[in-house]
Amino acid sequence: MTFALDHIGLSVGGTNVIDDVCLTFEAGSLNVLLGPTLAGKTTIMRLMAGLDRPTSGRLLLDGRDVTGVPVRERSVAMVYQQFINYPSLSVFENIASPLRVAGLPSAEIESRVREAARVLRLENLLQRLPSQLSGGQQQRTAIARALVKRAGLVLLDEPLANLDYKLREELREELPRIFSATGAVLVYATTEPSEALLLGGATATLSEGRVTQFGPTSAVYRDPARIEAARVFSDPPLNELAVVNQGGAVKSADGRALGRVAALASRPDGAYRLGFRADAASIGPPSPGALSFEGVVSVTELSGSESFVHADVGFGVWVCLVEGVHEWAPGQTVNVNVDPARMFAFDGQGDRVRARSPAEVAA
Amino acid sequence: MTSITLDHIAHSYMGKPKDDSGYQLKPLNHVWEHGLAYALLGPSGCGKTTLLNVISGLVIPSEGRLLFGERDVTRLPTEQRNIAQVFQFPVIYDTMTVAENLAFPLKNRRQPRLVIEKRVAEIADMLDLTADLNRRARGLTADAKQKISLGRGLVRSDVSAVLFDEPLTVIDPALKWELRSKLKRVHRALDLLMIYVTHDQIEALTFADKVVVMNDGRAVQIGTPAELFYQPEHTFVGYFIGSPGMNFLPAEVRGARAHVAGFEMALGATYADMPKGRNIQVGVRPEFVAGTRGAGLPAQVRRVSDLGRKRLAYVSLAGHPLVATLPHDMESVGETLNIAIDAANTHVYLDDVRVAGRAP
Numbered sequence: 001m002t003f004a005l006d007h008i009g010l011s012v013g014g015t016n017v018i019d020d021v022c023l024t025f026e027a028g029s030l031n032v033l034l035g036p037t038l039a040g041k042t043t044i045m046r047l048m049a050g051l052d053r054p055t056s057g058r059l060l061l062d063g064r065d066v067t068g069v070p071v072r073e074r075s076v077a078m079v080y081q082q083f084i085n086y087p088s089l090s091v092f093e094n095i096a097s098p099l100r101v102a103g104l105p106s107a108e109i110e111s112r113v114r115e116a117a118r119v120l121r122l123e124n125l126l127q128r129l130p131s132q133l134s135g136g137q138q139q140r141t142a143i144a145r146a147l148v149k150r151a152g153l154v155l156l157d158e159p160l161a162n163l164d165y166k167l168r169e170e171l172r173e174e175l176p177r178i179f180s181a182t183g184a185v186l187v188y189a190t191t192e193p194s195e196a197l198l199l200g201g202a203t204a205t206l207s208e209g210r211v212t213q214f215g216p217t218s219a220v221y222r223d224p225a226r227i228e229a230a231r232v233f234s235d236p237p238l239n240e241l242a243v244v245n246q247g248g249a250v251k252s253a254d255g256r257a258l259g260r261v262a263a264l265a266s267r268p269d270g271a272y273r274l275g276f277r278a279d280a281a282s283i284g285p286p287s288p289g290a291l292s293f294e295g296v297v298s299v300t301e302l303s304g305s306e307s308f309v310h311a312d313v314g315f316g317v318w319v320c321l322v323e324g325v326h327e328w329a330p331g332q333t334v335n336v337n338v339d340p341a342r343m344f345a346f347d348g349q350g351d352r353v354r355a356r357s358p359a360e361v362a363a
Numbered sequence: 364m365t366s367i368t369l370d371h372i373a374h375s376y377m378g379k380p381k382d383d384s385g386y387q388l389k390p391l392n393h394v395w396e397h398g399l400a401y402a403l404l405g406p407s408g409c410g411k412t413t414l415l416n417v418i419s420g421l422v423i424p425s426e427g428r429l430l431f432g433e434r435d436v437t438r439l440p441t442e443q444r445n446i447a448q449v450f451q452f453p454v455i456y457d458t459m460t461v462a463e464n465l466a467f468p469l470k471n472r473r474q475p476r477l478v479i480e481k482r483v484a485e486i487a488d489m490l491d492l493t494a495d496l497n498r499r500a501r502g503l504t505a506d507a508k509q510k511i512s513l514g515r516g517l518v519r520s521d522v523s524a525v526l527f528d529e530p531l532t533v534i535d536p537a538l539k540w541e542l543r544s545k546l547k548r549v550h551r552a553l554d555l556l557m558i559y560v561t562h563d564q565i566e567a568l569t570f571a572d573k574v575v576v577m578n579d580g581r582a583v584q585i586g587t588p589a590e591l592f593y594q595p596e597h598t599f600v601g602y603f604i605g606s607p608g609m610n611f612l613p614a615e616v617r618g619a620r621a622h623v624a625g626f627e628m629a630l631g632a633t634y635a636d637m638p639k640g641r642n643i644q645v646g647v648r649p650e651f652v653a654g655t656r657g658a659g660l661p662a663q664v665r666r667v668s669d670l671g672r673k674r675l676a677y678v679s680l681a682g683h684p685l686v687a688t689l690p691h692d693m694e695s696v697g698e699t700l701n702i703a704i705d706a707a708n709t710h711v712y713l714d715d716v717r718v719a720g721r722a723p
Contacts, residue, residue, distance in 0.1 A: 319540065
């Protein structure tokens with residue numbers, strides 16, 4: 001099965017909440033919708049499920065227009081961030097509920113519920129009520145209910161956000177495996193870049209109701225096509241600076257010469273924006289080839305094996321990731337080196353610009 | 364200047380338990396030092412919130428004494444303990460301005476107007492709220508409201524402690540970085556004892572001078588972020604801190620060598636003979652297990668995970684699962700991979716507790 005959003009838009013009170021979204025998902029694929037709160041993740045899922053109707057565009061199932069088909073006539077399952085179970089029903093009946101509604105024979109229900117409970121490690125809890133479960137067990141119950149339906153389209157809306165960190169780590173590893181075995185189109189919404197990377201598959205980055213990029217997750221991470229995609233896919237946040245390009249030599253907005261950026265060498269002179277992630281920056285004496293910035297440490301955070309140094313470089317506070325445990329004191333002046341090869345350059349429209357090959361330049 | 368002392372503090376909801384398993388909070392002695400930032404870290408149900416509630420006065424412990432400085436406050440109600448609290452969700456007055464919200468805890472204590480104005484301005488400046496001071500709280504975003512909650516928690520300079528109960532749960536990842544670093548800066552500037560409850564290891568490690576790792580009602584290790592990373596005293600700390608957590612392999616230990624599943628590996632120290640019939644494991648973090656083209660232990664590759672900044676190989680060593688880090692220049696990985704284990708960062712655990720070896 002192929003599920004496609006074809007120029008989907010949703011306008012509420014004259015505002016485009018969802019703007020011209022085109023995405024195609026194949027059966028058995030894992031797809032991440034990555035974006036901050038209010039980027040449109042939940043809204044897109046509700047449109048896909050048929051809970052809301054788009055104001056423009058079509059939803060295509062294997063090429064067939066299903067835009068107006070109500071949710072109950074579609075093969076779709078959804079799991080929400082806030083786990084929802086029937087409080088008066090046992091775990092078994094909670095998982096069985098969509099199958100009872102569908103009127104399946106009880107032997108079939110029994111075997112499907114047992115199978116889902118086994119996969120989600122709920123076998124010993126089937127007779128309990130939701131109130132007797134931990135948060136993780138309640139969410140696993142909700143996920144099991146989505147699994148037994150054997151829906152062609154499974155929508156998981158930040159399903160692990162309310163769970164403990166370690167439990168999240170474990171379920172995140174299991175979920176794609178559990179659902180990919182069913183051949184469903186799996187769509188997973190998250191605000192966290194690290195979660196998208198751990199899930200793998202394909203990722204669509206979202207900003208203000210628009211898809212800014214869609215492709216294999218690690219390719220989108222390594223090679224963002226727009227500045228919004230780079231921002232959404234950076235945690236710690238993307239470090240940025242405005243520069244003026246003169247044949248590959250760049251100056252800061254206040255006129256200081258910074259060095260050469262290969263991506264801009266064959267590009268027209270003028271204003272650009274550079275962005276780079278925390279691990280592209282290091283702290284130490286100015287090194288040849290690197291762009292160097294003097295900064296004042298505002299705070300250093302340690303995360304066990306690594307240190308995140310927040311440094312004010314005059315046009316913003318950057319976060320630099322340094323291996324090992326280091327305590328740079330607040331107020332201390334440091335030199336931040338950035339490898340220009342690991343900087344992304346964006347033009348005035350926010351589109352990524354790359355180094356042109358000699359052939360391109362000649363043409 | 365007050366420190367807070369837990370003197371044999373324990374809590375059980377059903378009287379005096381026969382053994383440790385009956386406690387929600389197992390007996391604990393600890394001194395929270397003035398001026399330090401602590402995190403209480405652990406999974407849900409580990410007792411971290413119970414411990415916070417003991418300090419705030421929401422729970423009267425069934426055993427032990429709680430001292431603020433020299434004063435026994437074990438049975439005093441919250442309002443007589445001189446503490447400030449910040450909760451998971453913003454607690455502010457919608458009809459008041461941001462400035463009035465920040466001033467509220469000071470007004471309540473009848474502080475002079477000039478003192479209030481000065482302190483509110485100072486806190487607003489630290490949290491970047493100065494521009495919003497005269498706005499009503501009603502129209503603000505959830506993030507901004509939580510910033511005001513943080514500000515209200517920090518506005519009194521005379522408190523014994525500021526307690527935070529998962530204050531950044533509702534905040535977007537990008538803003539979390541900003542708020543966390545602000546909180547840390549504020550802590551440096553204000554000289555307060557802060558205790559911060561979270562299940563998120565990154566939040567705990569980046570915020571705190573010292574982290575109390577809790578599991579099953581017990582504080583299993585109290586240490587700096589580096590100590591928890593490099594020298595976990597308990598297998599739970601190895602598992603819980605780090606993402607993914609520490610690798611553990613069942614082993615036989617003889618002197619400075621460990622025998623694991625038919626392989627022999629070097630240890631960073633020499634160990635006395637272990638008692639028979641006990642659970643002996645070696646533990647090593649994925650950061651110290653490296654894929655290599657040179658000599659190493661032969662492992663079967665199950666899958667490779669690309670985390671952007673690094674790539675991990677999930678391998679199997681004679682049937683035992685193990686996570687290794689792939690060096691940047693190792694582009695492709697076949698079905699088998701040689702792994703090199705850093706002996707200096709390999710620890711030995713006897714029934715889940717780290718065993719100290721003799722330095723070589």
